[in-house]
Amino acid sequence: MNYKLLNPISMFFCGAILGIISKLFDIHTEILGNIFSEFAIWILLGTLISIYSENKKKAMINVFLFSIGMLITYYLMAHMTNSVYSWKFIKGWTIFACVSPIFAYFTWMTKEKGVLPIIIRLVITVVSIFCSLFLFTVDIFDLTINLILIYFLFFKRIKRTSK
Numbered sequence: 001m002n003y004k005l006l007n008p009i010s011m012f013f014c015g016a017i018l019g020i021i022s023k024l025f026d027i028h029t030e031i032l033g034n035i036f037s038e039f040a041i042w043i044l045l046g047t048l049i050s051i052y053s054e055n056k057k058k059a060m061i062n063v064f065l066f067s068i069g070m071l072i073t074y075y076l077m078a079h080m081t082n083s084v085y086s087w088k089f090i091k092g093w094t095i096f097a098c099v100s101p102i103f104a105y106f107t108w109m110t111k112e113k114g115v116l117p118i119i120i121r122l123v124i125t126v127v128s129i130f131c132s133l134f135l136f137t138v139d140i141f142d143l144t145i146n147l148i149l150i151y152f153l154f155f156k157r158i159k160r161t162s163k
Contacts (some may be wrong), residue, residue: 006053011062015069018045022070023077031141039131040145046100047124047149050107051158063104067097111158121153 018036025032035041046063053059071093078085110121128149132142 006049006058006062008058008061008065011049012065012069015066015071016073017069019070019073019075020077023074023081023083027081027083034136034139035141035145038136038142040128040142040149043124043128043131044145044149044152046103047107047110047152050104051111051152053104053108054161056105056108059104059108060101063107064097064101067100071097110153111160124153125150 022033022036025036027033046066049062049066050059053062071090075085075090077083106120107124110117110124125146128146132138132146136142
């Protein structure tokens with residue numbers, strides 16, 4: 001993996017761009033709006049950023065800046081387009097963004113050897129599936145995203161040069 005892409009500046013801007021795109025999807029297309037409004041896609045993206053980051057510290061920074069970039073632009077777009085949003089959701093996603101470095105720290109570990117990484121993989125998978133089943137309407141997109149998540153957590157090998 002090219003670690004040059006996974007740096008704090010590019011992760012902030014990737015998150016910012018996805019925040020804008022997500023809000024536009026919410027406004028203009030129901031299918032894509034629904035996909036980007038659910039947890040599964042964000043768990044997958046956070047997982048990919050974490051496991052492909054060079055080390056735990058970079059995973060934490062990258063995921064945090066990605067989340068903050070997405071959050072800022074999503075709600076700026078919501079405000080600029082007079083879209084419906086609530087402070088409850090802003091607070092919830094802000095708390096999520098603030099704890100995302102902790103999630104990234106543990107997610108990075110999923111590609112290490114031992115029992116703890118296996119437990120972390122299982123927890124991530126169960127949380128993603130639980131959110132898909134009980135918080136939203138399950139559809140083919142959630143199933144696909146969760147299968148991709150399982151592939152990257154359990155089957156995809158990651159070559160790392162340093163820790």
